[in-house]
Amino acid sequence: MRNRLVVMLCALALAPVSYAQNASDIASVQSGHDCEGCNLFQAELSYRDLEKVNLSGSRLRQADLSLSTMNDANFRAANLSVANLFAGRFTSADFRDADLSQSNMVGAYFGSADFHGAKLAGANVSGAEMATAKGLTQAQLDQACGDEATELPEGLRIPSCRKLLRR
Known part of the structure; x- marks a missing residue:
């Protein structure tokens, strides 16, 4: 009996952390x-x-931030995968090293937001205003999609979401 109890306690100690x-x-x-x-x-x-909320390192997976105003917010190293940022306002927000994979960023405003090291794989930035965003690279944008209304820093382009849907 004692051995079973020890085994059960060890199993509980090694159990994965809950993500609720x-x-x-x-x-x-x-x-x-x-x-x-x-x-x-x-x-x-x-x-x-x-505004100015600090959510750095937080798990915001599948969170709904649509139509919110989060100017100067800190999302550094946060998990925003599959999150809805539709038409939100994120002026000067810090998205450095954040995971925005598969997120809906349609129509959002990212004036002066920092995207250094952010993951954008599968993100839809159609109609997003990113012309003054910092740290965006062509490699990041090649993994995302947008449309003709997406505003990007000079010299950068984004694949069309329509073309990706046809594949």
């Missing part, structure tokens, strides 16, 4: 508080005014 969202952290962010490294999985943050 943290409701109290989400409520705190909805109220405008910083939350570095928090689990905000599928957080509902749409239509919020959260």
Whole structure:
């Protein structure tokens, strides 16, 4: 019996960490508080005014940030994969080393936002305003898609989402 108990305790100690969202952290962010490294999985943050909020290193996978204003927000090294940033305002936001893979960035404003090292694989930036964004590279954009309304820094281009859909 004792050996079984030891085996069960060892198994629990080695079990993977839970990735469930943290409701109290989400409520705190909805109220405008910083939350570095928090689990905000599928957080509902749409239509919020959260300027200068610090969410660096947080898990915002599948979060809804649509139509929000998050100017000067810190998303450094955050996981925003499959997140909805539709028509949000992210002036001077820090997306350095963030994962924006498969995110919906359609119609969002990213004036002076920093994208150094950000992952954009599968992201849709159709109609996004990124002309003054910093740190964007052609290699990043080649993994994303957009349209003729996407505004990019001079010399950069983006594959058409329509062409990708036809494949």
